[in-house]
Amino acid sequence: MAPHYDIAVVGYGPTGLAAASLLGRLGHRVVVCERWPALYGLPRLTHIDDETARTVQAAGDADDALRDSSPCEYLWVNGKGETLVRIPANPDGPMGYPDHISMYQPDVEHAIDKRLRGYGTVDVRQGWAVTGLDQDDDGVTLRLCGWNAETSCADGPRDEVLARYVIAADGSRSGVRDLLGVGREDLGFNEQWVNIDTEWLRPQPPEFAYGTQYCDPARGHMTINIGTTRQRFEFALLPDESREEMTAPETAWRLLRDYHDLGPDDVRITRQLVYGFEARIATRWRTGRVFLAGDAAHTMPPYLGQGACSGLRDATNLAWKLHLVLGGLAPEDLLDTYESERRPHVTALTHMAIGLGKVANTHDVEAAAARDAAFFAGKVPPPPPFPPLAGGVLRPDGDAPVGTLTPQGRVRLADGRTGRFDDLTGYGFTLVTTEDPTTALGPDRLARLTRLGCTMVALDTVDDLDGRHHEYLQRLGAVAYLARPDFVLFGAAADGADLGALVDDLDDALSGTAKAVV
Template sequence: MAPLYDIAVVGYGPTGLTAASLLGRLGHRVVVCERWPGLYGLPRLTHIDDETARTIQAAADIDEALHDSSLCQYVWVNGKGETLVRIPATPEGSMGYPDHISMYQPDVESAIDKRLRGYGTVDVRQGWAVTGLDQDADGVTLRLRGWNSDAISADGPHDQVRARYVIAADGSRSGLRELLGVERQDFGFNEQWVNVDTEWLRPQPAEFAYGTQYCDPARGHMTINIGHTRQRFEFALLPGETREEMTAPETAWRLLRDYHDLGPDDVRITRRLVYGFEARIATRWRAGRVFLTGDAAHTMPPYLGQGACSGIRDSTNLAWKLHLVLGGQAPDALLDTYEAERRPHVTAITHAAIGLGKVANTHDTEVAAARDAAFLAGKVPLPPPFPPLSDGVLRPGTDAPVGTLTPQGRIRLADGRSGRFDDLTGYGFALVTAEDPTTALGPERLALLQRLGCAVVALDTVDDLGGRHREYLQRLDAVAYLARPDFVLFGTAADSRDLGALVDDLRAALSGTVEAVAV
C-alpha cells in the first residue's frame, strides 16, 4: 500500500517549495516529488514584488531568504540610450517590503527548504520522477521512477505515493499536465534570448545597480542586478543565430564587451543559457484532484518580472483552501474558486507582459522610431495596476474594495513583543478591528473564527507602529476588515452591527460547511 499523504507536490521550484512550506506549516502531511536530486542552485528568477516577499515571509525566514537583495528600479531606453520610461522602486510598499526587489533565487529556495524540513510533516523525495497517476474518489496514486540527472532510470528504483490531492508545480514542460491531457492556449509570443549570469569581481558600478531594458531594433538586450554582487545580462537572438553559437563562452564575452565594455577582470560568468520566452495558459487548471500551478498552468514573457510571482500567488491561493477542505471546514467545491480567482488575474498580467515584450522586441527601425516618439512625448501610459480579484471567496454587495490586497505594518503586542504583523498574528485569516469585537460578535462567531484559524486583532489593544492598519481602516471608512490568508480583502464592516454580518458572510462564502451561527 502506497503511503497516504494529504497533499503531494510535484516539482520543487519556487511554486512547489512555497506550497509545501505553507501546507506543512498548517500541519498537513505533504510529500514532495522532484526529479532533480538537489535544489537548482542557480538563479532563474531575479525579481519579486512586495506581495511575493510577504508570502515568502510566511514560508521561510524572510531575512535569511533576502539577505542579498536590493531595490530594483527599471529603466527602459531606446537604441540611442534615451530614457523611454522609468519605473521607480518604493523602499517600503504596503506589504512592508520594497515593491520591486532584486534577489538571489538560491537564497530564497534554500531558506524555504530549511523551514519546511523543520515541520516534521513534509517528506521531500528528490531524485524521483513521476511517470504515471491514477485517480479515484478518495485520492491520487503517483507512480515514481528514479532519476539519474539525465533521464528516467528504466532499470532503477520505482515506488508510488498516494495523496488526497496533488499540486502540479513541475514547470512549463509539466509531465503531469501531459499525463492529464490538458492543452494550452498559445498567445503567439515566442522569442529567444541568451542569458549570461555573472558575479562582480569588483564593487558593482552604479549604472548596473538597477534593471535596464534596451529597446534597440538592432538587438534588444537588458541587464538587471541580482542583489549587490551579481548581474544578469540578456540578449535577443537574431535570425540565423543558433542556441549552440549563442551559449559559447567566446560569444558571451563578445556580447559583454561590445554592449557593456566588460571583460574577465570585471565579472566571472556563472551561467550561459538560451531561454524561450512564451505566453501560454492551460485550458483548465484542475483535473479531478490534481491542480496545475505556476509555469505548469501559465507562462508569460519576463518583462514585468511576474512569472515566479504569479506561481507563488497560485500556491498561497490554493494552500489555504486545501487546508479548509482537508480539515472539514469547507467542501471540495471551494477548490474550484482557485482557477476562478487566479485565471483572470494571471491572464491580465500575461497580456501586459506581452505588450511590453513587443516594445522590447521591435526590430523594424521605422516602427521603433514611432514608438520612441510616442514614449518621449508622454503618450504611452505605464502598465495598469494589477487587477483585483473579482470572483470567488469575496463578500458580496459592498462598495469596499474587496479583492484588493491588505497592508502589513509593524505592531507591538501588550506583552511587549513587536515585529511584522504576520509574524505576530500567524498565517491565516485576520480580522482587524478598531475596538474589541467580543460583544459585537458573540461567543459562537468567535468560536467559528477560531476554527478557521482567524486571528482577531483589536487595534485598541496593540500599538500599531507607524499607524498603517489604522490608516487603512480610515481609508476603508470601516470599523473592521477581514483579510484572507493570501492577504486579499474579503470584506469590511461599516459598524458593530455589520461586524457580525461580515463573519456570517465569510461562513456563507465557504459554502456553509461550518455550522450556522445564531444571531
C-alpha cells in the first residue's frame, strides 16, 4: 500500500520549501516530491521583502538564511545614466527586517531545508518526478518515477504516495498543472533577457552595492548585488540575437566589458542563461484536493521583485488553512478562500510589474525621451501601495484596515528572553492586547482560541522594546488586534467590550458564516 500523508508538496523551490516547513512545524505528515536530486544551489531570485523574510523566519533560521544579505536600494536610470526613480533602502521595515533585501537564495533554501528535516514529520523525496495523479473524496494518489538528471527524463523505478491534499509548487512549467488540464491566461508581456551571475574576485565596488535598472532604448539592462560578494547582470536580447549566441561565454565577457568595464580579473561567471520574462496566471488554482502555488499558479516580470515573494505568500496562506481543515477546526470550504484571497492580490502586483517592465523595455528613442521628460517634470505618479486582501477570512465591517499586514518588533518576556516577536510567541493566530484578555473573553472564548493554537500577548506583561506593537494599536485606535498566521490583520477591538465580539467574528469566519468575496 502506498504510504499515506496529510499533504504532498510537489516541487522543492522556495514556495514548496516554505509550505513543507510550515506544515511540518504544525505537526502534519508531509511528503515532498522533487525531480532533481539536490537543491538547485544557484540563485534564481535575488530579492525578498520584509514580509517574505518574516515567512523565512517562520520556516527556518532567518539569521542563517540571510547571513549574506543586505538592505537594497534601487535606481532606475535612463540611457544617459540620469536618475528617473530612486527607491531608498529602509533597513528596519515594519516586519523587523529591511523592506528590500538583497540575498543569496541557496542560503535561504538550505536554512529552510535544515529546519524542516528536523521536525521528523517531513519526508523529502528528491530525484522523483510526478508522472500521474488520481483523486477521489478521500485523497490524491501521486504516481512517481525516478528522475534521471543526466538525461532529464523519468526513466527510473516507480512508486506511489497517497495524500489528503497536494500543493503543486513545481514551477512555471508545472507538470501537475498539465496533468490537471489547467490553462493559463497570458497578460501580454513577453521579453527575453540574458542572466549573468558572477562572484567578485575583489571587494565589491560601491557603485555595484545596490540595484540599477538601465532603461536604455538601445538595450535595456540591469545589475543588482546578491548579498555582498556576488553580482547579477542582465541584458535584454535585441531582435537579431539568438538564445545560443547570448549563452556563449564570449558574449558574457563582451557585455560585461562594454557596459561595466569588467573582465576576468574582476569577476568569475557562475551562471549564464536566457530567461523569458512573462506574465501568466492559471485559470484556476484549485482542482479538487490539488492546489497550485508559486510559479505554477502565476508568473510575473521581475521588475517589482515580487515573483518569489508572491509564491511565499501562497505557502503561508495555504498552510494555516490546511492545518485547520485537517484538524477538524474548519470546514473544507475554508480552502476556497485561498484563491479568492490570493488571486486578486497577485494579479494587481503582476499588472504593477508589467507597468514597470514597459518603462524598462521602451525601445523607441522618441518614446523614451518623452518618458524621461515626464519623470523629470514629476508627472509620473508613484506606484500604488500593495493592495490588502479583500474578502475571505477577515472581520466584516469595522474601522480597522483588515487585510493589511501586522508588524513585528523585538520584545522581552517576563522570563527575560529577548528576541523577535514571532520567535517568542510561536506560529499561529496571535491576539495582542494592551490589557489582560481573560476577563473580557471568558472561559468559552479562551477555550476556542486555545483550540486554534492562538497565542495571547498582553503588552503590559512584556517589554515592547521597539514600541512597535503599542504604536500599531494606537494607529488602529484599538485595545487589541487579532493577526492570522500569515501576518494579516483579521480585525481589531475598539474596547474591552468589543474584544469578545472580535473572537466571535473569527469563529464565524472560520466556520463559513463569512463568505469569500471574489
